Amino acid sequence: DAGVTQSPTHLIKTRGQQVTLRCSPKSGHDTVSWYQQALGQGPQFIFQYYEEEERQRGNFPDRFSGHQYPNYSSELNVNALLLGDSALYLCASSLAMEIYGYTFGSGTRLTVV
């Protein structure tokens, strides 16, 4: 049973560019959440998608947007990249609002230069 799959694994972008990160949830999970984790810090919640709608959002600017597809997979888009957007981006899937604990992917390491 595949867990959460994220792509790409690593990415290098130039300041001002746009990036799209992808996530396939664990089989049977319907909720996808995205987190940003800076080096040496705990994950920071970006937003959560359920039934193709953004249900909750953390304290991130509108440059961060997302989408969830009917098959529950999700994308995270970041526009106008800043150096400070360099981080590990983690996708987590769950069933019914994470009551039973998230399953996390291995993340996408984004470096903005």
Next chain:
Amino acid sequence: AQKVTQAQTEISVVEKEDVTLDCVYETRDTTYYLFWYKQPPSGELVFLIRRNSFDEQNEISGRYSWNFQKSTSSFNFTITASQVVDSAVYFCRPMNYGGSQGNLIFGKGTKLSVKP
């Protein structure tokens, strides 16, 4: 406002030592869940345990045990006879009963290094 504190930034032990990781959660909520996650060097966060605020029984799973004390808002995690494979960053995080994501916070984590 909710606040989760993992006061220990880094801990280093020698293999076979016991180690306890501390977590304190401050909230006005009377009902909530608390989770522990492990993040090995590979980066993937691994779910370890979920406890609810009504259940103060200690739980043991193999070498892992958890002690939750609502009176002190502490949810501590003990690894008995530590092994090198336990080396990772451990995160504590809360979630309120309603599933509201307003307090979707993780602690800052405790980096555990187990030396052979």
